[in-house]
Amino acid sequence: MAIKKIGILTSGGDSPGMNACVVSVARIANHYGMPLVGIKRGYNGLIEMNDHDIETFTESELLDIADLPGTYLRTARCKPFYDPEVRKQAAKNLNDNDFEALIVIGGDGSFNGAMLLADLGIPCVCIPGTIDNDLGYTEKTLGYDTAVNVSTNAVRSIRATSRSHDRPHIVQVMGRRSGDIALKTAMATGAELLIVPEREWSIEDTAERFINLIKRGNNRATLIIGEHCWHQMKPFDWISVLRENGIAVHDDEEMDVDKLAKVLKYLCKAEIRATTVGYTQRGATPSSSDCSFAFATAEEAVNLIRSGRSNVAIGQKHGSVYNLPIEDALNIRHKFNHASFELINKL
Ligand code: ADP
Numbered sequence: 001m002a003i004k005k006i007g008i009l010t011s012g013g014d015s016p017g018m019n020a021c022v023v024s025v026a027r028i029a030n031h032y033g034m035p036l037v038g039i040k041r042g043y044n045g046l047i048e049m050n051d052h053d054i055e056t057f058t059e060s061e062l063l064d065i066a067d068l069p070g071t072y073l074r075t076a077r078c079k080p081f082y083d084p085e086v087r088k089q090a091a092k093n094l095n096d097n098d099f100e101a102l103i104v105i106g107g108d109g110s111f112n113g114a115m116l117l118a119d120l121g122i123p124c125v126c127i128p129g130t131i132d133n134d135l136g137y138t139e140k141t142l143g144y145d146t147a148v149n150v151s152t153n154a155v156r157s158i159r160a161t162s163r164s165h166d167r168p169h170i171v172q173v174m175g176r177r178s179g180d181i182a183l184k185t186a187m188a189t190g191a192e193l194l195i196v197p198e199r200e201w202s203i204e205d206t207a208e209r210f211i212n213l214i215k216r217g218n219n220r221a222t223l224i225i226g227e228h229c230w231h232q233m234k235p236f237d238w239i240s241v242l243r244e245n246g247i248a249v250h251d252d253e254e255m256d257v258d259k260l261a262k263v264l265k266y267l268c269k270a271e272i273r274a275t276t277v278g279y280t281q282r283g284a285t286p287s288s289s290d291c292s293f294a295f296a297t298a299e300e301a302v303n304l305i306r307s308g309r310s311n312v313a314i315g316q317k318h319g320s321v322y323n324l325p326i327e328d329a330l331n332i333r334h335k336f337n338h339a340s341f342e343l344i345n346k347l
Contacts, residue, residue, distance in 0.1 A: 011042035011106035015143025016286035024298030043078035046090035123310030134178035136332035138315025193223035
């Protein structure tokens with residue numbers, strides 16, 4: 001088997017498990033005598049490929065970063081990469097520097113970039129790295145499990161103080177346009193209310209649900225809300241509710257989770273509070289599930305490159321790692337579990 005020099009980069013939003021994946025690829029590639037070179041800051045590192053864009057890992061460095069959260073290679077969005085001329089330069093740099101394949105760890109945007117690079121003759125292999133779990137072709141993405149664990153632990157802590165004070169609480173979690181983190185967190189914690197970007201919702205219905213729960217004796221219910229749900233909120237004059245209760249609001253102010261808590265507080269006559277879990281989900285130490293998935297995808301990636309296969313995305317289906325052309329992977333839409341969503345809001 002000919003020795004192949006491989007490049008690897010992390011792109012888009014970081015996710016727990018990216019380092020574990022890079023380290024696993026490095027260890028496995030090294031086992032087969034294939035040199036691995038890290039490219040820094042996503043696609044930015046391909047554009048000029050100066051020394052500071054390149055990371056050649058020593059064993060000691062790999063040992064140091066194996067358990068680290070974040071991504072040691074750094075990640076970034078790279079606007080110039082949308083320009084075909086820039087991508088041609090990137091492909092030329094990879095060819096001039098004898099790279100025989102490129103592994104891209106990222107989300108659907110990064111996969112699109114890899115597919116276009118593959119069109120220029122660069123063999124690419126994509127590994128799903130995103131906490132959002134918004135890639136339809138795969139049951140798992142690096143970081144999703146960790147992100148759900150972080151938000152689950154956050155809700156458990158919040159519920160302890162909710163219990164102490166008999167106070168309902170709203171917890172905002174990440175996930176961009178996908179409600180999976182919110183749904184899984186609600187399922188894991190027994191949250192009574194759930195709002196996700198996939199579904200329209202209303203402040204009145206939410207208030208009614210809180211009021212009914214309080215009447216039932218549950219005065220410490222938890223509402224989990226995804227971060228990008230505001231476009232799905234039905235029109236409601238919440239500004240008047242705040243003003244009637246002495247809170248100054250500009251006419252053009254946008255709704256957010258703190259204001260939602262205040263509006264619901266007045267509508268439900270309950271001390272409802274809000275917490276945003278935020279970036280702690282992205283920067284957490286990866287779970288064993290994410291790290292073992294990192295190893296499995298790394299193994300698949302190196303094996304594919306060794307056997308001359310490329311321009312594929314790696315994922316998990318029916319519990320096993322598999323691969324398919326990047327384009328096919330991107331064409332499979334992510335399915336949200338509407339049945340569980342509806343049940344949670346009724347229990
Ligand atoms: P993610 O990979 O997490 O979905 P983005 O959507 O921000 O994150 O994409 C990451 C990067 O991938 C972009 O900054 C850009 O460099 C590259 N990229 C995304 N879409 C395209 C595209 N259509 N053409 C070329 N490059 C793209």
